[in-house]
Amino acid sequence: MDSITDMRHIVADARCGRGPSSAYLEKLERHGFVVLEPDDEGSVSLEDLMAPLGVPVSYGFGTQLIQEQRPNTENSQFRTGAIPMHVDGHLNANPVSYIGLECLEAPYEGGETLVANSRAFFAMAPDDLVETLREIKVEYWSKVSGFYAERPDGNPVVAPVQVDPVTGEDALCVGVDYPEDPSRNFGAAVVGYSKEQNLALFEKLADVLSRPEVMYTHKWRVGQVLIMDNRRVVHGRAEYPVDSPRKVLRISVA
Template identity: 70%
Template sequence: MVTKVDMRQLATRARCSRGSSTYLDTLTHCGFAVLEPDDTAQLSLEDIMAPLGAPVAYGYGTKLVQQQRRDTDNSQFRTGAIPMHVDGYFNATPVSYVGLECLEAPDSGGETLIASNAAFFAAAPVELVEMLRGIDIEYWSKVSGFYAERAGGNPVVAPIQVDPVTGGDALCVGLDYPEDPSRNFGAAVVGYTRAESTALFARLADLLHRPDVMYTHRWQVGQVLIMDNRRVVHARAAYAADAPRKLVRISVA
């Protein structure tokens, strides 16, 4: 029997102070933590991420500034929506935890969307879960330095894996986003037609965006968001081209 988990309750429990180490327990319980600035001495993003693993080096270094950039094919530096995914499928580097610090926040749009594994499996129909157990998903990326240059070809990954904390099921997927013809990434179910893959991803997206499964994080300056990349999937809402949105990111493995 699947334990009932509601993301609205998890999102309330996920909030803690940026001035203490209580976020480590919060991460274990919720799979993510929102660290709020307060009057105490504030931990730096580097100090927050240090107990969780070694920094991952990307082409931009281990500390990545996420904001708009001109003439880029990398969705992290554009303003369009990014669909639900776990890191490591649409990029070429394994990631355990993702840490984001807000330096500038738009008045609307640009929210980070988080769906809990536990909440997903509490809400998902049994037949959908069984379908996911029987498939693999292939991922591709056009971004320079990623899968296009891998001699072994694109990664092929089972969408249900093991939650490292509970030992239960973990949803590990990246959804395709055909609505964006300029996207630099994609996914397809092995052995499915394009229409069949699109239909399954649409069904997953609908479920992952339910209020009992997904938390919408509207950014405020000074907040830090930590996500366990093995226990939640995340996305980004689109925002206006002239909106200020600047996050600093450190990922660890």
């Protein structure tokens, strides 16, 4: 791997300030994600940062979501457990192009946002795994009734290898339902696979995605913004202690 395909090198260039003269749009196009740091010039709001990228997506909660712990919820976004790597949009009726996250309160431990670059994934993944991904489709379903918009045409069935809209290269478009967790926010299964085959494939996927050459682990600080191209990277979240505050504002656009 080289500086173009190794996430450990990519992330160094995928940083910039959050001020009015920020080069975040250029870096976002180059890498599929960008980390914006608080700037002495003054910090541009998340809403204004996302405005050039599309129209805000409206869910059952509106267009802005505060991700933090909520009691008695079945939604993984408001719990403290890990969320496996995935792309948004498979589990609701709204397409999502870009996701913007702003840290309002940082946990003292855990709760990192995980980002895996498609180019890095395909540079690292074994040939047989990539061949399998080209041959299958994955069905997704939401386990959170009343939160996401219903899909009138049934569950989405999506090929895990798509086309990167910027580079024309392969892009990974998948939700990894692994390890088994009955309380998880979503479910996913390869069409035609047994439960054992499904878990074995997701385990292989999770292994490659978790390698430091592929995955960037973003430890939050207050005032930072992370913007991701939902068509070009997959993302997840590390678990964090129940007594650790974690408060993140999210805006998605299409």
